[in-house]
Amino acid sequence: MKKFIFLLAVSVMAACSQAPENEVRITxxxxxxxxxxxxxxxYKDFVTNQTEKVETGLDAGNAFxxxxxxxxxxxxxxxQPRRNIMLYLMPGADISISFNAEDPDQLxxxxxxxxxxxxxxxSYNMEVERKYNRSIILNQVGSTSAEDFRQMxxxxxxxxxAFLEGHDDYRKLDKDFVNIMKTNFLYEKYGLLLDYPMAFAYFNPEAGDPELPEDFFEFLESDDLFDDEYLMSRPYxxxxxxxxxxxxxxxxxxxxxxxxxxxxYEFAREIFTGKTREALLAQNLVYLLNFGTTEAGEKYYAxxxxxxQTPEYRELIDAEYQTIKALASGQPAPAITLTDIDGNEVSLxxxxxxxxxxxxxxxxxxxCMREVPFAKELKKRMEGEEDLVFFYVSVDTDETAWRNKVAEMEIKGVHVNVPGFSHEVPSSYNLKGVPTFYLIGRDGKIFDNRPPRPSNPLVDEVLKAALEQELV
Structure with a gap:
């Protein structure tokens, strides 16, 4: 009876309105x-993994x-935490879904x-993908010969x-969906075969490289191995x-x-063609712009x-380039105003x-943790430099874990916390990963957007250069 009422509530919600053709509606x-x-x-793209997302609060009946x-x-x-459900939706879809967030075995x-x-x-993810997801397969590599792994x-x-083509509704499924599922299946297989030697060596460090049949990588010679039509497939x-x-x-x-x-970047430019090449060039250029030298970023951006020529990749890279330029040395540091670990408001x-x-x-x-001992030594060396501030922005979603780690590691400095990378502060600093450092000068401008970490022998020199900078 409870389940009937539960599904009835979802059905009633779905009947109240319709999704426009350029949107999907999920109740x-x-x-x-x-x-x-x-x-x-x-995911809007696989180059930067940018997402289109909405967050919706649950009402009193846990509906959304x-x-x-x-x-x-x-x-x-x-x-939701502990439950991530993958759907495939087309423009105009208007669906209702019910699930138990604490029971991953409930369909x-x-x-x-x-x-x-x-x-x-x-249904596929519950019955098939669970058996063959990447982590499960790779954990079997160490005890599996190359020939047996290929057969697996x-x-x-x-x-x-067989699960796809034997499904009762196979002929009713959207053709684009069927094509992308088949593409996923094929490149999941290819990707795991390609990873086999490295994974085997990882699990058998003393055995060295595995013995491979001569034709183990024969699939790499296929004329249609690369196809721009497959770029919507993450496995591809x-x-x-x-x-x-x-x-x-x-x-x-x-x-x-x-x-x-x-x-x-250079190898992608050399061996690939078409949009596949452009996607790989874009992906590696994103890394160069964010983590490479300024000179390399400018060279490869040009x-x-x-x-x-593909507009989506040009627009993506142009946006990334402008973001990086806005955070270059000499640019104003984005504002930060948050509550510190003691409950006081603090601003940059x-x-x-x-x-x-x-x-x-x-x-x-x-x-990050490996930098802490080096940071302690750095602070000792910089003792007496009253104009040097160590400002820590944690991206922990678990506030208790943040507080406990600061206390446990005795990390001295100004401490604030934001819940994850999507918060406006890390976003304003184009945060791609942690640890990430910035050095802000006396004038409130970025002195160095990629300063040395505390473990880097050059860090003292860079900090002292910033301290010696005169205000104009």
């Missing part, structure tokens, strides 16, 4: 919710309604307009295809990245002075701009006339 009721809101999103702009078929995720109930593909997908991949591929995009990595490892000159991402502007060593970090971040 739902969540049993045992693990948060007060639900996030609905999809979300409208998400959508102009083409996409994998859409309905997410979500999905009804409504253009819901058929999503019903298939949750063929069997998994055949089972996935992951595979071409793995292929690029393999090519770079086999062909990099040991004497090369190019950085990792410079080499990746090359990309002259070479790439409070330290006008001083030098601020800004550290974005998280309690769960191993590299």
């Amino acid at each position: 739902g009721v969540i049993e045992n919710p693990t948060a007060a809101d639900v996030e609905v999103f999809y 309604e979300s409208l998400l702009p959508l102009t083409e078929g996409r994998f859409v995720y309905v997410s 979500p109930a999905i009804e409504g307009k253009k819901a058929l593909e999503s019903r298939f997908l949750v 991949m063929e069997d998994a591929y055949a089972e996935k295809l 995009f992951s595979f071409v990245n793995a292929y690029l990595n393999r090519h770079a490892e086999q062909n990099t000159d040991p004497e090369s002075e190019l950085s990792y991402y410079e080499r990746q 090359d990309f701009s002259a070479l790439v 502007s409070d330290f006008a006339g001083k030098v601020v060593y800004l550290d974005f970090w998280a309690s769960w971040c191993g590299p």
Whole structure:
């Protein structure tokens, strides 16, 4: 009876309005919710993994309604902590969903307009994907010979295809959806085969490289291995990245002075064509702009701009370039006003006339924790420099974990916390990962947008240069 009322409530909600053709409408009721809101999103691209998302609060009955702009078929995720449900929706879809956020074994109930593909997908993920997801497969590599592993991949591929083509509603499924699922199946297989030698060596460090049949990588010789039509498939995009990595490892000159991402860019330019090449160039240029030298970023941005014609990639890179330029040395540091660890409001502007060593970090971040002892030594060396401020911005979503780590590690400085990377403060600093450092000069402008970490021997020199800067 309870289940009947639960589904009836969802059906009534779905009947109240219709989704426009350039949007999707998702209504739902969540049993045992693990948060007060639900996030609905999809990935707009695989180059930067930017998402289109909406967060909606649950009402008193744990129901929600979300409208998400959508102009083409996409994998859409309905997410709560501990439960992430993947759907496939097309423009104009108007569906209702019910699920138990604490029970991953319960199949979500999905009804409504253009819901058929999503019903298939949750069933597929429950019955097939669970057996063959990447982490499960890779954990078996260490005890599996190359020939047996190849057969395992063929069997998994055949089972996935059989589940799709043998489904009662197979002929009713959207053709684009069927094509992308088949593409996913194929490149999941190819990607795992490509990763086999490295994974085997990882699990068997003393055994060295595995013995491979001569034709183990024969599939790499296929004439249609790369196809721009497959770029909507994440497994395809992951595979071409793995292929690029393999090519770079086999062909990099040991004497090369190019950085990792410079080499990746150059090899992608050389061995790929079409939109697949443009996507890989864009991806590696994003890394170069964010983590490479300014000179390398400018060089490859100019090359990309002259070479790439696809508007979506040009727009993406142009936006990234402008963001990086806005955070270059000499630009005003984005404002920060937050509540510190003691409950007091603190702003970056409070330290006008001083030098601020800004550290974005998280309690769960191993590299961040490895910098802490070096930071303590740095503070000892800088003792007496009253105009030097160590300002820590944690991106922990668990505030207790943040507070505990500050106390446990005895991290001295100004401490504030924001819940994740999407908060406006890390977003304003274009935060891509942690740890990330900025050095703010006495004038409130960025002195160095990639200063040395505390573990870098050059850090003292850079901090002292900022302290010696005279205000104009």
